[in-house]
Amino acid sequence: MIEYIKGILTELNPTTAVVEAAGVGYSIAITLPVYSALVGKEEQEVKLYITEIIREDTHELYGFTVVAERQLFELLMTVSGVGAATARMIMSAFSAEELRMLIATGNTKAMAKVKGLGTKTAQRIIVDLKDKALKLDLGGDPTELPMDVEVEDTGVKAEAISALTMLGFAAAASGKAVDKILKAEPTLKVEAVIRRALTML
Numbered sequence: 001m002i003e004y005i006k007g008i009l010t011e012l013n014p015t016t017a018v019v020e021a022a023g024v025g026y027s028i029a030i031t032l033p034v035y036s037a038l039v040g041k042e043e044q045e046v047k048l049y050i051t052e053i054i055r056e057d058t059h060e061l062y063g064f065t066v067v068a069e070r071q072l073f074e075l076l077m078t079v080s081g082v083g084a085a086t087a088r089m090i091m092s093a094f095s096a097e098e099l100r101m102l103i104a105t106g107n108t109k110a111m112a113k114v115k116g117l118g119t120k121t122a123q124r125i126i127v128d129l130k131d132k133a134l135k136l137d138l139g140g141d142p143t144e145l146p147m148d149v150e151v152e153d154t155g156v157k158a159e160a161i162s163a164l165t166m167l168g169f170a171a172a173a174s175g176k177a178v179d180k181i182l183k184a185e186p187t188l189k190v191e192a193v194i195r196r197a198l199t200m201l
Contacts, residue, residue, distance in 0.1 A: 006047040012038055014163035028063035032092040032191050037065045053084050068136045069096045079128050081121045090114050093198045103133045113199040160193040169201050177201055
């Protein structure tokens with residue numbers, strides 16, 4: 001069982017980080033808040049707390065910059081109908097603190113906007129996790145870091161579409177959603193574009 005990986009961040013995109021530790025490069029799936037926390041730290045040492053998912057046909061690593069965020073991710077996966085991909089989608093659509101507040105206040109409508117979640121699963125998450133989520137210590141959550149990292153405007157569209165397709169959305173639909181968002185607000189950073197697209201697709 002891997003508790004964390006500490007090493008040099010060699011590659012980064014909105015859905016994946018590659019961390020080299022002891023000569024081995026680990027491809028680690030991440031959420032948008034984790035991506036935001038890692039932007040600008042390429043070629044620097046980082047530490048990601050890991051959730052390992054091992055099945056017959058796959059071995060996946062999911063990384064988080066704080067333990068509480070990993071705990072929230074793992075709590076989501078205890079809910080019937082929520083797998084790793086859906087849990088990552090939820091935690092990319094909302095910051096950890098936003099998600100905790102949605103669960104605490106029973107805001108099914110907002111949670112159900114996440115693609116593939118649906119009202120029944122959102123209700124199940126709220127019922128199953130309300131007490132547990134409120135106990136998590138989210139102090140120092142990476143989503144509280146400034147989100148004003150400079151991104152080349154010309155690369156925002158391509159990066160956002162690439163991230164959405166990695167999350168399982170069709171490229172054509174992703175492109176239309178991103179175009180619509182950037183037409184309305186052309187100065188948005190890639191993280192904001194992806195988050196809005198997740199509620200539209």
